[in-house]
Amino acid sequence: MTGARPASNPAAVPALEIADLAKSVPGRQLFAGLTLAVQPGEVVAIMGESGVGKSTLLNIVAGLDTPDAGRIRIGGSDLAGLDDDGRTRLRRRAIGFVFQAFHILPHLSLVRNVALPLALGGGDGQAEAAAMLARVGLGGREAARPAELSGGELQRVAIARALVHRPSLILADEPTGNLDHETADRILALLIGESRDHGAAAIIVTHSERAAAQCDRVLRLGAGGLAPANG
Ligand SMILES: Nc1ncnc2c1ncn2[C@@H]1O[C@H](COP(=O)(O)OP(=O)(O)OP(=O)(O)O)[C@@H](O)[C@H]1O
Numbered sequence: 614m615t616g617a618r619p620a621s622n623p624a625a626v627p628a629l630e631i632a633d634l635a636k637s638v639p640g641r642q643l644f645a646g647l648t649l650a651v652q653p654g655e656v657v658a659i660m661g662e663s664g665v666g667k668s669t670l671l672n673i674v675a676g677l678d679t680p681d682a683g684r685i686r687i688g689g690s691d692l693a694g695l696d697d698d699g700r701t702r703l704r705r706r707a708i709g710f711v712f713q714a715f716h717i718l719p720h721l722s723l724v725r726n727v728a729l730p731l732a733l734g735g736g737d738g739q740a741e742a743a744a745m746l747a748r749v750g751l752g753g754r755e756a757a758r759p760a761e762l763s764g765g766e767l768q769r770v771a772i773a774r775a776l777v778h779r780p781s782l783i784l785a786d787e788p789t790g791n792l793d794h795e796t797a798d799r800i801l802a803l804l805i806g807e808s809r810d811h812g813a814a815a816i817i818v819t820h821s822e823r824a825a826a827q828c829d830r831v832l833r834l835g836a837g838g839l840a841p842a843n844g
């Protein structure tokens with residue numbers, strides 16, 4: 614064995630590249646000229662006032678909403694070059710999305726909710742899903758129904774589901790918004806650890822300075838686009 618790990622390659626393809634992105638909603642421009650590159654293994658926090666467009670930006674990156682202008686490349690694939698099916702396949706394979714409103718399916722058990730990304734890929738995924746539930750502190754609760762869980766527990770199910778298929782890009786919309794400090798720190802450590810261990814890029818939208826401070830880079834979204842947050 615040579616034993617040497619390859620040095621990080623400055624010419625490597627960014628996990629995510631956004632160029633000159635613009636989006637308006639009726640009566641208002643959310644952002645224009647928005648540019649961002651996130652490297653594999655890098656964790657970026659995005660902050661900004663309510664209504665500024667953070668969730669809209671994540672939805673556009675995931676191919677769930679369309680921009681007015683600009684370009685998005687995920688692992689080198691241009692979203693605009695894909696049809697609906699292609700975008701869906703890319704999203705299922707490459708992206709783990711923690712939605713602001715969890716989107717946990719109420720009629721499925723926890724383990725089936727978490728296994729969904731693997732099930733969509735044709736597998737069963739129950740063992741991986743159970744292991745991921747244990748990682749977010751819900752071991753032994755596989756058969757529970759979402760209605761039996763607290764808001765913070767549901768948040769953790771949403772995070773387990775976003776990570777179970779080892780995505781190369783994690784998009785998390787206020788993933789610790791409903792959690793106490795201790796649980797929030799644990800969940801954030803899990804997201805960041807997952808990114809480090811598997812070289813996944815992550816964008817974490819948060820209103821919490823405490824959460825942002827644990828990320829590699831903190832950006833603020835405003836009318837002009839993304840800018841480094843001061844302090
Ligand atoms: N499909 C839509 N049609 C019209 N307006 C929309 C649409 N989607 C979002 N908006 C508006 O765009 C703005 C940005 O919404 P968005 O959910 O992205 O904000 P946010 O930064 O995530 O806020 P929060 O911190 O409260 O979650 C809001 O004013 C919202 O009402």
Ligand SMILES: [Mg+2]
Nearest residue numbers: 667668713786
């Ligand atoms: Mg939002």
